[in-house]
Amino acid sequence: MPVRITQELQARIFHHLEQTWPNEGGGFLLGEVAQDAATVCECIAVENVFDAAEQYHRYAMTPQDWMRLEDEADQRGLDLLGYYHSHPDSPAIPSDYDREHALPNFVYLITRVQAGAAREMLAWRLRTNRSRFDSEKMEVVSD
Amino acid sequence: MVTIRIPSPLRAYTGEQAVVEVDGATIGAALEDLTARYPELRQHLYEGQELRNFVNVFLGEEDIRFLDGLDTGLDAGDSLRIIPSIAGGRAGCESAPSLRQE
Numbered sequence: 447m448p449v450r451i452t453q454e455l456q457a458r459i460f461h462h463l464e465q466t467w468p469n470e471g472g473g474f475l476l477g478e479v480a481q482d483a484a485t486v487c488e489c490i491a492v493e494n495v496f497d498a499a500e501q502y503h504r505y506a507m508t509p510q511d512w513m514r515l516e517d518e519a520d521q522r523g524l525d526l527l528g529y530y531h532s533h534p535d536s537p538a539i540p541s542d543y544d545r546e547h548a549l550p551n552f553v554y555l556i557t558r559v560q561a562g563a564a565r566e567m568l569a570w571r572l573r574t575n576r577s578r579f580d581s582e583k584m585e586v587v588s589d
Numbered sequence: 590m591v592t593i594r595i596p597s598p599l600r601a602y603t604g605e606q607a608v609v610e611v612d613g614a615t616i617g618a619a620l621e622d623l624t625a626r627y628p629e630l631r632q633h634l635y636e637g638q639e640l641r642n643f644v645n646v647f648l649g650e651e652d653i654r655f656l657d658g659l660d661t662g663l664d665a666g667d668s669l670r671i672i673p674s675i676a677g678g679r680a681g682c683e684s685a686p687s688l689r690q691e
Contacts, residue, residue, distance in 0.1 A: 504678040509645040526597040536679035547643045547676040552598040
């Protein structure tokens with residue numbers, strides 16, 4: 447199922463992840479799932495709580511962050527669609543570490559931030575049997 | 590009966606129910622009953638017989654790691670919640686997840 451995001455939201459994510467470079471950054475994606483696409487309606491930056499010395503290649507959120515934003519999504523009638531994070535100076539391709547910590551039915555937007563500039567955003571979804579991520583088509587639409 | 594709140598991505602395996610009722614005198618028993626009722630959940634919650642390290646279970650507001658873990662006793666009407674810890678990172682490092690201490 448394609449992932450649809452506006453240019454404005456994508457630019458906001460890029461800006462956030464350029465600010466966190468050379469460390470990883472991330473946040474949640476709230477939106478709506480319809481027959482033809484999963485549409486991102488909102489992106490919410492969340493603090494990276496991994497050990498500071500490891501943040502150049504690792505990102506983590508607390509369970510409390512999940513709880514707070516899932517409650518917000520449920521109250522607003524939105525879906526907790528997925529999350530975004532950066533791979534500083536590395537391809538926007540999920541790592542084994544990403545896969546081991548992933549859930550199905552969740553959109554993973556990974557952005558390559560090269561030398562401080564966001565270069566590429568790719569969408570991924572974990573296969574139901576957890577064996578691998580599959581690439582999802584991204585539709586970046588005008589605001 | 591106790592209730593378990595299911596994280597959004599896994600509701601596809603509970604018929605889109607956000608909250609399900611299960612039986613169990615302990616948290617471990619309640620989770621076993623959950624995965625017996627909804628078998629597709631199991632591979633995403635467990636690795637072998639152990640909960641995956643990114644799967645957190647809360648009893649009310651309390652992380653069960655700070656209680657008696659899966660042996661924590663339950664009373665009728667208790668509310669459990671399953672919360673994934675989101676983590677990610679680029680390739681090239683094999684370190685274990687490590688959250689900053691508050």
